[in-house]
Amino acid sequence: MMTNYQGNSSLLTLPADLDPQRLPQHVAVIMDGNGRWAQKRHLPRIMGHQQGVAALKELVRCCRDWGIPHLTCYAFSTENWGRPGLEVEFLLTLFEQVLRQELEELIREQVRLEFVGHLAALPPRLQAQIAEAVELTRHHERVWLTVATNYGGRQEIVQACQTLARRVQRGELAPEDIDETQFAQHLYTAASRDPDLLIRTSGEMRLSNFLLWQVAYAELYITDTLWPDFDRECFHQALRAFQQRQRRFGRL
Numbered sequence: 732m733m734t735n736y737q738g739n740s741s742l743l744t745l746p747a748d749l750d751p752q753r754l755p756q757h758v759a760v761i762m763d764g765n766g767r768w769a770q771k772r773h774l775p776r777i778m779g780h781q782q783g784v785a786a787l788k789e790l791v792r793c794c795r796d797w798g799i800p801h802l803t804c805y806a807f808s809t810e811n812w813g814r815p816g817l818e819v820e821f822l823l824t825l826f827e828q829v830l831r832q833e834l835e836e837l838i839r840e841q842v843r844l845e846f847v848g849h850l851a852a853l854p855p856r857l858q859a860q861i862a863e864a865v866e867l868t869r870h871h872e873r874v875w876l877t878v879a880t881n882y883g884g885r886q887e888i889v890q891a892c893q894t895l896a897r898r899v900q901r902g903e904l905a906p907e908d909i910d911e912t913q914f915a916q917h918l919y920t921a922a923s924r925d926p927d928l929l930i931r932t933s934g935e936m937r938l939s940n941f942l943l944w945q946v947a948y949a950e951l952y953i954t955d956t957l958w959p960d961f962d963r964e965c966f967h968q969a970l971r972a973f974q975q976r977q978r979r980f981g982r983l
């Protein structure tokens with residue numbers, strides 16, 4: 732895959748104006764604007780999704796090269812089922828195709844893959860591929876890539892409530908024992924720390940049901956760049972903005 736950073740060797744390593752000690756340890760991305768990217772070029776929307784995969788591949792590599800250990804990306808929301816059937820079908824087929832084509836390289840590059848969302852509602856073949864990819868990469872430590880697929884923040888919270896209610900019903904847990912830590916352990920993201928930085932491309936100023944609980948104190952960065960155009964330089968700018976923020980967490 733060719734992207735325009737190639738030839739600019741400075742971006743292959745962490746840019747000098749970034750402090751390696753103050754990098755976000757977990758970056759979440761709402762990869763938005765694929766359709767508009769394609770429409771601007773008079774191409775079918777699905778070509779935007781294809782190009783979006785290339786941008787994601789590059790961002791994973793960039794995280795590896797720059798020392799950012801965890802990336803979570805929003806690939807398909809629980810609301811995206813409301814799109815025209817052909818687009819939904821294309822996206823689900825694209826996920827299968829990408830998993831098939833990229834798995835070997837992900838293994839070679841020591842990427843740990845994880846999927847969050849209501850996976851049981853995905854086509855069985857895709858579920859099987861996801862399970863295989865997760866199993867084959869679970870011991871990798873170079874970069875951790877979480878893909879939110881059929882993910883909705885509200886659905887995640889509701890399923891956590893159901894699990895907790897069942898545990899209370901079985902007498903395993905008292906209602907008073909449910910605190911923030913306990914609750915977070917019943918979310919899909921139980922194993923990971925909250926994102927420090929949330930990036931959204933294509934200029935929309937909303938969360939669209941992404942990681943509602945987890946981004947409580949994330950720094951938000953919204954760029955007009957459409958997702959397929961989001962390259963290392965765009966990520967560099969997002970990280971610069973992050974490092975200029977003063978995180979207060981409610982304190983002074």
Ligand code: IPE
Nearest residue numbers: 762763764765766767768806
């Ligand atoms: C984001 O791009 C990808 C998915 C939601 C799967 P969009 O498809 O939402 O692109 P726009 O927002 O229509 O441009």
Ligand code: IPE
Nearest residue numbers: 761762763805806807808939
């Ligand atoms: C959010 O983008 C979902 C993903 C990026 C997968 P959408 O394009 O679905 O969000 P809305 O509809 O503009 O809020």
Ligand code: MG
Nearest residue numbers: 763764765766
């Ligand atoms: Mg969109």
